[in-house]
Amino acid sequence: MPAFAEIAVDPPLADSYRALLRSEGGGIAPAAPSEISSAVLERVDLPTIDLGRLTSGGARERKACADAMARAASEWGFFQLTNHGVSRELLEEMRREQARLVRLPFETKEKAGLLNGSYRWGNPTATSLRHLSWSEAFHVPLASISEEGCDFGELNSLRGVMQEVAEAMSRVANTVAATLAEKLTGHGDGAPAWFPAGCDETTCFLRLNRYPACPFAADTFGLVPHTDSDFLTVLCQDHVGGLHLMKDSRWVAVRPRPDALIVNIGDLFQAWSNNRYKSVEHKVVANAKTDRLSAAYFLCPSYDSLVGTCGEPSPYRAFTFGEYRRKVQEDVKTTGKKIGLPNFLKHPLVQ
Template sequence: MDQKLISNWSNIKSVPENYIFPLESRPGDLKIPTSNSIPIIDLNEAQKDDSDRANTIHQIIKAAQEFGFFQVINHGILENEMKETMSVFKEVFQMSDEYKQKLYLDDDLKTCKRFTSSLRYETENVHLWRDSLRHPAHPLEDWQHLWPENPTEYRECVGNFSVKIKELGSRIMDLISEGLGLKCGYFDNDLTGSLIISINHYPPCPEPSLTLGLSKHKDPYLITILMQDGVSGLQVLKDGKWITVEPLPHAFVINIGHLLEIISKGKLKSAEHRAVTNSSQTRTSAAFFIAPSDDCLIEPAQDLTHYENNQPILRSFKYKEFLKNFFDTLGDTDLILKSFEPPKN
């Protein structure tokens, strides 16, 4: 295990062969221009009056249609809370090797998973330049006792923060629901019954043009709330071109998940994105996935009768089935959707 963890490597001069991506998938030239067009939405505006709320909703829906991404400011979570939580997340990757061994993923039954590259390391063709920690966070009382015991403040700090993130996610989903014309509280049930935390740690890479921290993918959730640490690395595919989403101080990046695209009948778009590395700085990001409960039934919203269905015809399916297919196919969207097509007569 210790040899696998990239954060344990030192003085490495070149990228190992099993981390080099095929030519067509490599990031290549990393001088991708930063986009100033990723929408920045002030959530405080939605609390003023009906007109401001309607305008905020319009901005969110438009951003979700055009980019699948936007950033939110004035979201109600204090900047010092974000800094403290990010500091605790980073400390996890600086713990002793002995402690890392205890957290390392050795079977799929562990709920708190410390791993390198991906959950399918042993079978993947090429490895990702990242180490990760992943665990459930809602309902908090069901999971908190299974989280890392060290750093000593991890459980309390991350627990308090995850509650606030879940509340923020509910606010955003309410605005999206209203923007789609769905009934009030449409997502206030098993559709948002889960919160997963995934902390990604990307050490400096000697040849960042050859590898990726995260390959191109869509997230298999409703929305992702991403906290960045100030180091650039997130890129979004827009109109066939990669654009960089620069970290904004005291902001969260929100991206539309594949499930929300399905539920909205294609009205909202889940954008493909990736993470690139750099040669000089470690980057840490924390993704909070707003997701359904395992047994929640997923299907296009029946209330959206006035929208043209831009999705293929799919049978209803349980979320845990969808998630398993996602990891088994390494996030191949076409294969996932094909597996949920209704049987042909």
């Protein structure tokens, strides 16, 4: 391992690593090796859904596509889409613009209010290497992309590309969400008009992620294990890989497929579906040799929207997205980790 003085990472993630390493007495906390593992895991292909069968196929093809999607959402919580309607040219343009954005000097990204001040890096609340994410991101509210006050600096073409990507991913997200909801409600003419409740172009987010090459990859998360606090996420990733998810109580590595979009179920959809669909824990592992880029669209409702249910009885009490977010933030601050849906069970689990 190189000496700290020889390491220059933009953003200065090595400084966070060094501080946490010292606070842990010069070594990794005892639980970390099993959580942050460089061991070779089983590499899996996610269930693949041809979305073209849903949007342009006959009735039999549409049903088969919807059934496969619901099965993957129940058994995996993740699946990948082909023929999704988002052009390869647009995704490649987004990747080029994203690479230009993350290559800006750290001081520019951190202090200039770029993209509505949405820049974040590392994890300022981390008290252990188990809580440190070796990554940076712009987590941009869609509503701000088109606002005149949103600063894009010298990246004049970025705004238009982000708008196009957000609109394209929004179509995918809403198609998938409506299809999955219809499978549970039994509505033959599509999902109820109110689903997902309170989600529109003013409430969702586009997140541009970069995972820098990490000299401590064996001991470091690119993104700590978590579930997503939304209805669902649509992810475009590059060829590098690094996404791991929990399947049958063990971690598996997802084989990257750059031409496909990945969809994963979020906590709100699990609650709405009465646990029929699964919000699955996942993480990103750090890479020692190369950067990884990804872009994610988060289908989120307004903060005052009730999450609701596909039918009673529901195991969860009524709650709004705002309540959920506040409780997640409170738990992370006080315990160092997200607890999530168990907080909202009508009959809490006995510890």
